[in-house]
Amino acid sequence: MTPSDPPVGAIAGTTRGAPGEAPAEAIVGVTEAMVRDPVEAPTGATIGATVGTAAGSTLESPLETPAAVTVGKPVETLAESQAGIPALEEPPRPAGAPTRARATRAQRIGAVIALLVATWLVLQLFASVLLPFVAAAGIAYGLDPPTTRLTRLGMPRGAAALLMLLGLIAAVLLFALLLYPLILAQVGILFGRVPQYVAAVQGWANQELVRLQQSFGSDVVNDKLRDLVSSQAGSMLSFIAGALSRLIGGGFALFNVLTLMVVTPVVAFYLLRDWPRLIAMIDSWLPRRYAEVIRAQAREVDRILSAWVRGQALCCLLLAAYYVVALSLAGLDLGLIVGLAAGLLSFIPYVGSITGGVAAIGLALAQFPHWRGVFAIAGILVVGQILEGYVIYPRFLGDRVELSAVWVIFALFAGGAAFGFLGVMLAVPVAATIGVLCRFWLRRYLTSPLYLDPPNRPAAG
Secondary structure, eight states: TTTTOHHHHHHHHSSSTTTTTHHHHHHHHHHHHHHHTTTTTTTTTTTOOOHHHHHHHHHHHSSOOSSOOOOOOOOOGGHHHHHOOOOSSOOOOOOOOOOOOOHHHHHHHHHHHHHHHHHHHHHHHHHHHHHHHHHHHHHHHHHHHHHHHHHHTTTTHHHHHHHHHHHHHHHHHHHHHHHHHHHHHHOOOOOOHHHHHHHHHHHHHHHHHHHHHHHTTTTTHHHHHHHHHHHHHHHHHHHHHHHHHHHHHHHHHHHHHIIIIHHHHHHHHHHHTTTHHHHHHHHHHHOGHHHHHHHHHHHHHHHHHHHHHHHHHHHHHOOOHHHHHHHHTTTTHHHHHHHHHHHHHGGGHHHHHHHHHHHHHHHHHHSSHHHHHHHHHHHHHHHHHHHIIIHHHHHHHHTTTOHHHHHHHHHHHHHHHHHHHHHHHHHHHHHHHHHHHHHHHHHHHHHHHHHHHHHOOOOOO
């Protein structure tokens, strides 16, 4: 190939006739150049150029065309390459096409606020009927990992979801058949002994007041104060017993056995069967600009929430089993309900321990005629605290759950005050989401100029 020969890329992309004519001679020139000297044919030449591509560039002289044209590059980017401008990945829009509008910061903030307001209104308007659906969503979220494993083994998604849901229902029914009669019997014993406990507390209060009156004189502790304290002690116990009975009755009315036993399993089955499809649909709704950021934060929330739910469930079950067995072996009459309450309430930091400890010590003082039984109950509670703080929680929770105890307590009480039991169920997921978002924005702030800008130095005087 001689220097006087026109470059192959120029031949492939140039015609000398009118722009509308088919450049057959250009294609023939490319073939003849390759036959004459295929080694010198530029690798960047548009060998596979179509007739329409060759017709897209009409120059006065073939020497004016660059010797190397990028393979497969559209003709519209040739002018940019000649001008030294790098070609964009996205081809430019045709002339006259409308420019794509970009969302402003005010629009993005307004969309977030509108979403939060809509969520709040839905919770306010439908809080009384959302409980079965929220419970079903929680069941589907918890059963999704084992259902996915069964699906990977070859089982259809619907069959796997049905199998997991039937297993959960069987476990709940087994628990109810085994423990529900015992719990009802012990609750009946508790209500029957309330008058005895009231009389015992009144007698103890009178004895203490008599001792104080002998020690400090009748001017400090008189008979009216003694009668007032003893009557108020009995009234407090009666109030606690009545509040407990109202709480149990209200709880059953709130749960609405028919709704929870019929609606919740049906909704949970459909949610569990369609869980991957629902996640994919929600993912398709994410704004494209922030999709990766939102996915990363959602994965972090899922990691924290799943670890917290699994860890707390195991911890509550282990603590409940320990307290029930230990208190029953120690001879406490109401050891079953006290142990279950102490174990199952331990997902609220310190609440389960305090509730179980106060109830167990109080019942032991009323039941045992000597201090040896009370000390045995106190020892069981101390061992339970050691197991909870140094064995069970570090083993099943550890540092994987970035939810502080104070934050969880506040979230549970705030959710309960705002939306009742529905708020309690939503409290921990919302707390986990808020915690992840706060840590994300804190990382953004620590790498932003708002934090990294150095202080202004005073001018040299």
